[in-house]
Amino acid sequence: MRTDIRRYFTRLPWSPGTSRPSTVRDRFARVGPRLTLLIVVLAALLPLLGLLAEREQRAAGVRGARAEAQQLAEVIAHDVGEDAAGGQETDPARLRQHLEELRAHVGGDIEIVDLRRNVLAATMPEAQSRQLGADAGGQIAATIRDGLPRVISHDAGQEVLSLVVVPIRTDAGIVGAVLLDYTDLTHDLLDSGATARRNTIIAALGGMAVALALGWALSRGLVHDLRRLTAVAHRYAEGEYDVRAEVSSRGEVRELAAAFNTMAERIAERRAVLTDLATTDALTGLHNRRAFRTSLARDLARAERGGDALALLIMDLDHFKAINDEYGHLGGDAVLRHVGAVLQRELRADDVAARLGGEEFGVLLPGAGHEAAMAIAERLRQAIARMATVYQERSVAVTASFGVVAYPEHGRTAGELVERADGALYDAKRAGRNRVCAPEPG
Structure with missing residues (x-):
């Protein structure tokens, strides 16, 4: 029986111990x-x-x-x-x-x-x-x-x-x-x-x-x-x-x-x-109101965290309407551009100057206390008073009034600082213009 089985396998196309012919399935294996x-x-x-x-x-x-x-x-x-x-x-x-x-x-x-x-x-x-x-x-x-x-x-x-x-x-x-x-x-x-x-x-x-x-x-x-x-x-x-x-x-x-x-x-x-x-303010090249608010919030948060000094100046050009009336809006624009150039020249690299609207400007002074801010504001006031804008072969003179506040003497929030700086600015206007004023601490 075993011999018959062995003979049967030897008659198959392949048998145990011999190579089995490859198929397509085998090849892809x-x-x-x-x-x-x-x-x-x-x-x-x-x-x-x-x-x-x-x-x-x-x-x-x-x-x-x-x-x-x-x-x-x-x-x-x-x-x-x-x-x-x-x-x-x-x-x-x-x-x-x-x-x-x-x-x-x-x-x-x-x-x-x-x-x-x-x-x-x-x-x-x-x-x-x-x-x-x-x-x-x-x-x-x-x-x-x-x-x-x-x-x-x-x-x-x-x-x-x-x-x-x-x-x-x-x-x-x-x-x-x-x-x-x-x-x-x-x-x-x-x-x-x-x-x-x-x-x-x-x-x-x-x-x-x-x-x-x-x-x-x-x-x-x-x-x-x-x-x-x-x-x-x-x-x-x-x-x-x-x-x-x-x-x-x-x-x-x-x-x-x-x-x-x-x-x-x-x-x-x-x-x-x-x-x-x-x-950016397109006329002066300074920051605009939105950028100034962002910078104020950022610098105020930094001052709160690190206990650093921070001062805020708000300035307004005196009798600017008269300049517009006499020289026209183009003459007024020339004065605003000149003031912007003075601010960029006189301020430090870390300071932030912005045109807040019309003839009003704002300046942030990181690291500056009240006395330093008053000195800087006075320097800016004198620089603006000395400048003369030539428009249509005529010299246009202008002065500025400043309100100065410092953190934390005059306020701890952006709203408080801006409000008190505006108040100091109005004090400077009422006192005769072309001057620097600051509120009492508290």
Whole structure:
């Protein structure tokens, strides 16, 4: 029986102790074919990853443009709202000039409307503005009603415009809205990333060829770098604007990372321009009221933590209305610019000078006590009194009155310090102007 079984097995195509013929399944059980299959699969995934990275970079550009546009629109709305809250009458010509200056930086049209969607100032053509008001009235009205920013897509014929609408707020509530066309900003950001997106596709296709030609190790490196680039694009889209792409590969992938970093640097430059517009007084080059409040809160918190000295000066130019009446607003602007230059020249690097509005200025003196602040204020008063602004071949003289307070002698909060500095300033005005006054401690 055993002999018959042994003979039976010897008649089979294979028998125990002999090599079994290989099949397709057996071949792919080996390491080499498995690695080849893995390389092919990875190579096939590279174009898909490249397309996903390209799509994400485009989406990041669009989201970044929308975020920058909304930030700038909110800055404009805040400034208009502050003017309205302060009781200042809106000057359409001045407002339009300001919008034109902003348009030169951003590249998009701006429109300001009131509660009834009447246009107060705009840089876009009147016909387009009327058409936009008719088409997007529901979105504008909704933003004025609930105070939520919205994005509007407007068909302008040859292209679809992208606009953001944000509410204008005062203490009394919403008084209007700002519309900002960020279509050109989106195009600029997408154009700056066009090389990156093109290189993404090139890198994906090249990576597929390289993976098939050179093997699994190089393929894994390319996939890793592309995934890293995609992760960087995601992080950038989420607002991590300081993130930069770093790869270990050479060639197209490194060029792709460099192009992405170039795009990020350009966006950073635009953000710097927006930040400068939001914190700098355009006439004097000093800080504006918002930046001054931020600096006061920061320095006051630092003084509270470390027990450091801090002084605040508030100064007002004397009889400035007479200067405007005699020399016109351009002459007054020349005097304000000259005063700003004097403050920058006379103050220390750590001091903060700001134009608070009109002819009123503020100065923060970190580390300065009451006596030092009085001496600095007197030096500034004399420097302003000595200066002569030449306007239209005429010399314009001006003096200033100062109110000086110090932390903690005159107050422990920003509100207390500002209030007491204003009171000291009014004392200087009542005492005859062109002098420095300080309140009694307590």
